Amino acid sequence: MLRVMTWNLWWRFGPWQARQAAIAAVLAEQSADLIGLQEVWVEEGGVSQAVRLGERLGMHVAHGELRFRHGLAFTNAVLSRWPFEWQDSVVLPDAHGAASHRQAVLARVASPFGPVLFVTTHLDWAFDGSATRQAQVAALCQLVATHRPDPTEGFPVVLTGDLNAVPHSEEIRLLTGAAPVPVAGLAFTDSWEVAGGGEAGHTWNGVNPYLADASYPNRRLDYILVSWPRPKPLGSVSSVRLAGMDPIDAVMASDHYAVVAELRTEHPTDLRS
Numbered sequence: 414m415l416r417v418m419t420w421n422l423w424w425r426f427g428p429w430q431a432r433q434a435a436i437a438a439v440l441a442e443q444s445a446d447l448i449g450l451q452e453v454w455v456e457e458g459g460v461s462q463a464v465r466l467g468e469r470l471g472m473h474v475a476h477g478e479l480r481f482r483h484g485l486a487f488t489n490a491v492l493s494r495w496p497f498e499w500q501d502s503v504v505l506p507d508a509h510g511a512a513s514h515r516q517a518v519l520a521r522v523a524s525p526f527g528p529v530l531f532v533t534t535h536l537d538w539a540f541d542g543s544a545t546r547q548a549q550v551a552a553l554c555q556l557v558a559t560h561r562p563d564p565t566e567g568f569p570v571v572l573t574g575d576l577n578a579v580p581h582s583e584e585i586r587l588l589t590g591a592a593p594v595p596v597a598g599l600a601f602t603d604s605w606e607v608a609g610g611g612e613a614g615h616t617w618n619g620v621n622p623y624l625a626d627a628s629y630p631n632r633r634l635d636y637i638l639v640s641w642p643r644p645k646p647l648g649s650v651s652s653v654r655l656a657g658m659d660p661i662d663a664v665m666a667s668d669h670y671a672v673v674a675e676l677r678t679e680h681p682t683d684l685r686s
Contacts, residue, residue, distance in 0.1 A: 449533025449573035
């Protein structure tokens with residue numbers, strides 16, 4: 414199995430210093446092979462939150478583009494149990510096609526069962542920002558189509574992130590094929606729809622004390638998606654769950670809950686042997 418995780422770490426908001434140990438503890442407990450992180454902080458000329466976590470977990474680290482303001486960056490990152498063959502960071506557009514402040518990190522990972530293209534992103538946050546998120550989803554699909562392996566043979570692409578969109582939104586429908594897909598021959602399976610057991614799976618949940626005054630309702634905003642077509646059962650979702658839901662030493666790790674999924678790694682040829 415391939416264990417994949419995605420988590421928005423809430424940058425340096427709230428009691429950010431106290432939260433670091435809780436974040437590290439949750440990541441260690443889940444022991445994922447590939448992790449997509451959003452709202453990662455980096456100090457200019459200094460410490461990177463993702464590098465600190467990677468060193469603690471013994472994982473390789475890929476950052477998104479670092480844009481510093483007042484000495485700090487707000488970015489995405491990938492942690493991997495295995496080395497990277499290639500990595501890149503791409504700026505996503507806004508609704509008018511101009512560069513936005515959102516980006517995607519792409520990493521091709523040298524896993525034991527072949528190269529895996531792993532992508533993490535953080536789409537525009539605004540409640541009324543669906544048009545921008547749809548443009549960003551279309552750009553993501555073009556990126557995946559450009560870099561994915563042969564969909565009849567290679568491991569499917571794993572797309573993770575805080576998409577700031579609910580499952581019935583047009584942007585998620587574009588990804589999952591419920592609406593006309595941006596790139597012909599490319600759609601994604603939502604892991605929670607496959608293995609969530611009918612639970613809501615809210616990753617933004619008012620039970621979290623950091624959201625006591627939030628204006629948004631409870632929502633599922635964070636996703637692990639697997640590209641289609643793919644050679645069954647390679648990449649099929651075996652299980653999915655939330656993590657980071659409980660305080661550690663009286664500290665909640667983030668305002669978002671994490672999502673963790675197990676993906677099958679058997680290639681069809683393995684089943685015939």
